[in-house]
Amino acid sequence: MLTRFVETSSLFQGKLMQVAKRQYVQTIRKKSFWLATLLFPTFIIFVSFISGYTSTQSEKKVKEEVAKVDRIFVLDESGVINSDLLQSPYVVANEKNAAIAEVMQDQADAFFYYPSDLATGQKIEVYTQDTGLISYGRFDSVARQLLQTSILLKVGDADLISLYAAPIDVQTTYYKDGQTVSLKVEDFIVPIFSLVIYFTLVFMGTNFLLSSVSEEKENRMIEIVLTAMNSRDLIWGKIVGLVGIVLTQLIVLISLAGVGLWFTLEKLPFNIDLAAIPLDSFQITVSLFFIAAGFLMIAAIMVGVGAAMPTYREAQQFSSIFIILAIMPVYFVTLIVTDPTGVVARVTSYIPLTSPLVLLGRSALGGLPAWEAIVGIVVNVAYVVGAFYLAFRLFEIGSLEFNQKLSIKRLFHPKISKVE
Numbered sequence: 001m002l003t004r005f006v007e008t009s010s011l012f013q014g015k016l017m018q019v020a021k022r023q024y025v026q027t028i029r030k031k032s033f034w035l036a037t038l039l040f041p042t043f044i045i046f047v048s049f050i051s052g053y054t055s056t057q058s059e060k061k062v063k064e065e066v067a068k069v070d071r072i073f074v075l076d077e078s079g080v081i082n083s084d085l086l087q088s089p090y091v092v093a094n095e096k097n098a099a100i101a102e103v104m105q106d107q108a109d110a111f112f113y114y115p116s117d118l119a120t121g122q123k124i125e126v127y128t129q130d131t132g133l134i135s136y137g138r139f140d141s142v143a144r145q146l147l148q149t150s151i152l153l154k155v156g157d158a159d160l161i162s163l164y165a166a167p168i169d170v171q172t173t174y175y176k177d178g179q180t181v182s183l184k185v186e187d188f189i190v191p192i193f194s195l196v197i198y199f200t201l202v203f204m205g206t207n208f209l210l211s212s213v214s215e216e217k218e219n220r221m222i223e224i225v226l227t228a229m230n231s232r233d234l235i236w237g238k239i240v241g242l243v244g245i246v247l248t249q250l251i252v253l254i255s256l257a258g259v260g261l262w263f264t265l266e267k268l269p270f271n272i273d274l275a276a277i278p279l280d281s282f283q284i285t286v287s288l289f290f291i292a293a294g295f296l297m298i299a300a301i302m303v304g305v306g307a308a309m310p311t312y313r314e315a316q317q318f319s320s321i322f323i324i325l326a327i328m329p330v331y332f333v334t335l336i337v338t339d340p341t342g343v344v345a346r347v348t349s350y351i352p353l354t355s356p357l358v359l360l361g362r363s364a365l366g367g368l369p370a371w372e373a374i375v376g377i378v379v380n381v382a383y384v385v386g387a388f389y390l391a392f393r394l395f396e397i398g399s400l401e402f403n404q405k406l407s408i409k410r411l412f413h414p415k416i417s418k419v420e
Contacts, residue, residue, distance in 0.1 A: 018237070071108045072142075074091070074114075114147065191287075202326065212306075286368070293381070293383070301391070
């Protein structure tokens with residue numbers, strides 16, 4: 001009996017590793033795999049650069065436009081504006097409608113109107129030409145600054161005026177449970193790294209699994225494979241191969257990030273002490289579990305969807321529903337970050353597809369008590385088991401259905417035979 005068990009286990013491991021090896025080699029040989037792996041960080045860097053560059057250029061353009069002004073009418077009915085400040089390009093206006101007409105005829109760049117009820121209404125009226133969307137509000141800060149400087153001049157204290165214009169450094173001390181809390185960049189390295197691994201596994205890696213199952217079903221290669229092994233060995237082999245694929249991606253991405261960090265570490269606006277990165281064994285263990293749970297849940301869904309749909313295109317369209325549901329917490333991330341123990345955070349912690357990501361985020365934010373972490377682990381184990389049950393069932397019934405989608409009625413029909 002023991003000998004037979006060992007032989008069966010060896011055969012199972014042998015078939016599983018053959019599938020895993022084939023899945024791994026077949027994927028990393030594709031140019032699309034390397035393009036996706038290398039283009040992902042390139043795309044992020046490119047978007048960040050373009051965003052930063054356009055923002056800088058927009059600010060620069062607005063400042064240049066403001067610097068070019070040569071005529072701004074000012075009408076002060078509040079009596080607050082200091083007349084000594086109304087030097088060029090400011091021009092004192094005598095009548096509101098006349099000044100507005102000057103702006104409308106492009107004879108002046110802007111008109112600032114300070115009404116008599118400024119103290120109670122707290123409103124300044126600004127009139128200017130429309131020179132494009134990017135220039136909207138360009139004179140708002142100028143009109144506000146003129147008012148604030150006038151108020152300070154009325155105080156008459158040169159030191160106060162100097163203090164108002166100085167760049168004030170604010171130092172904040174945080175406390176938690178009666179202890180001082182120091183917030184450092186190093187504290188966020190492990191949480192950010194965990195989220196990067198999660199998104200790489202769940203949203204980049206599982207797509208390879210979906211395409212593998214769908215394409216093999218579509219070109220009927222799966223018929224040949226299932227004559228040599230049962231469906232469960234095939235699924236587990238593909239998942240093991242997928243883990244290897246994603247690990248390869250992570251190694252490449254981490255290597256590129258390490259090289260980039262090495263050359264830019266001294267140029268960063270903040271210092272990172274790699275030796276000061278806190279390594280909490282409980283948080284790391286919990287994070288690894290939720291990463292694995294999220295990956296296995298989505299992987300099982302991809303297997304099921306790939307087997308249930310007739311073509312890869314239909315499978316891809318249908319699977320996007322589950323991907324959107326899995327990233328749903330991103331849309332209300334502000335609520336989770338500001339209150340990781342609030343109602344929204346706790347409810348989404350136990351919804352099947354959102355649970356791993358929310359619990360991972362709450363753990364990183366320090367808002368996941370030990371008892372909730374244990375409950376979350378138990379719940380996610382149940383979700384993963386349920387997901388794999390449905391995946392196996394869908395694969396067993398739908399993998400050889402080539403002309404139609406698998407119906408829910410057939411999925412739960414007890415007399416449907418399994419593919420062995």
